Amino acid sequence: MAIVEEGKEFEMCVVFGGRGFIGKPLVDRLLRLGNWIVRIADSFPTIQLEPSESLLSHALSSGRASYFHVDVRHKSNIITAIDGASVVFYMDARDSYGHDFYISYTIVVQGAKNIIAACQECKVKRLLYNSSADVVLNSWQDINGGDESLPYSSKFVNMVTDLKAQAEALVLVANDADGLLTCALRPSYAFGPGDNYLSSLLVGVAKSGWGKFIIGLGDNMTDFTYVENVAYAHICADKALNSRGSHVCGKAFFITNLKPMKFKDFVSLVFQRLGYQRSIIKIPDMVTQYVTLIIKWTVSRMSNWSTENVPVFDIIELALCHRKFNCSAAQKYIGYSPVVSLEEGVAVTAKSSQLTRESSFSSYSDTDEESKVHKLLGGGKVAEILLWRDEQRTFTCFLLLVFIHYWFFLSGRSFLSSLSQLLLMIAVALWGYSILPPTIYGISVPRISWSFFEISEVDMRNCFYNVAYMWNRVSHLAKLLAQGEDWHIFLKAAIPLYVLKLVISDCLTFALGVALALAFTSFLIYEQYEDEIDSTANVIFSILKVAFTLLMRRLPLPQALLYSDSEIGSSRLNIKQ
């Protein structure tokens, strides 16, 4: 089915999932080869080009490329897209339907069946399926140089991988039926620009502060594959299929960058390129493994929330297990070898994520921008004092507060007696000041004007408004508590009150002293080490959030408070839309 245009011979192919992470570079490479007419088939209603896709834009306007809106669940759509083509590359959807079995099944397995049937009906010559190295993975089991003789997994890492294995088997079994030749490629941990899985997960880890931790020794070897190499492998495999090699037709091949790497080295390389700190804190692998298993077990027992397809669990497993594949069959039979090195791939990926440390973490001292803590403190006089902007003023305030603390709490007097003594001292000082002569030894003594002691009407009104507002909030809270349905509100009110009671009865003086010292030091320290403190706090908060969510699920909370449920609900809603 070669097409001859202007004396040049073209072959027509269709790339299903051509707007996805792996599909895009494949389309780009096919167009660069110059002997293909490329049909891009995807589920987006129209093709939205990015500014960097000038080659594709040109090909679309010259007719060398065209776009088809398809849903692989409907065979008639597929037939329209592939009619007249000789080759079909099939990249199915990646884990995008969470744990909805029905949707995943219809897209991955039924979609593969539809594609095979349509290829046979339209007399397509070659079908290449983008599978995954995951189809041979058993949960928590090492693979050390495994080759294509490995059987399919008996304990799939997740439901979608199970379905992918079925789709792959269907494609391979269809080889040589009705003149269709098929093969499958199994890339191992593909990464690259536009990847919303491995690369974006690592970027997220680096940003969140979890990147400071190394799980286990980090010495386990893993094969990663740069996305351009996956695209190139598809083209190599198509050539090999075309020559009808018996080692290629109906076979699957592992695809890697041929450079297995220690997991921690790969992560360090990514972090380094992104300008983030390398991992420094080691967590024993047994601890991580058991904690992960306990969280997964607890979550599955307590709710209908599935931990499948939660990328962080995949990353933990990846960080602890060897995932090394033997890629020599792909080298030998389809003539594959990587065209982009791992280091280059990481550099391009990091650049594309536009998250270099310089751009995302500018130091406040280098700019006029207010720091986060300055904004947090309201950006006014209090912020200026607590952040030691004017050292003399801050020091005076500090001494004044230390004096007040001493006078009321450390002097051993009762509160009323301290207050009356202080008022007496102020009255005597004011009276003494007022009888001073206007000049003493030639130095004039300034008079204090009466307006100094006045409180303006506006300030008084604001003060009353604030009191009224606080009173209304407290009475609203009391009303909610009296209804007795909301555990969340009850805990929110009871815990701080109990802590306050403990502090007042046992160690108020000590607590106020500590608070005073902290107020004048902690904000300053936070401003200096904001990045480090934020990332550590992120780690602690995410642990507490998981613990809190689990705890809340055990309590009879109103449905609205189970935010994870509502999130799951809304994501289901989106999928159905």
Ligand SMILES: NC(=O)c1ccc[n+]([C@@H]2O[C@H](COP(=O)([O-])OP(=O)(O)OC[C@H]3O[C@@H](n4cnc5c(N)ncnc54)[C@H](O)[C@@H]3O)[C@@H](O)[C@H]2O)c1
């Ligand atoms: N990213 C990786 O690390 C990796 C590694 C190995 C294998 N794989 C596998 O390769 C395949 C492609 O991966 P990807 O990362 O490019 O996925 P992707 O989600 O980026 O791309 C899939 C494309 O399929 C399209 N699509 C979704 N539903 C569709 C439907 N019903 N009909 C037609 N098109 C539909 C999507 O719009 C998307 O453009 C997946 O099966 C994935 O499991 C990915």
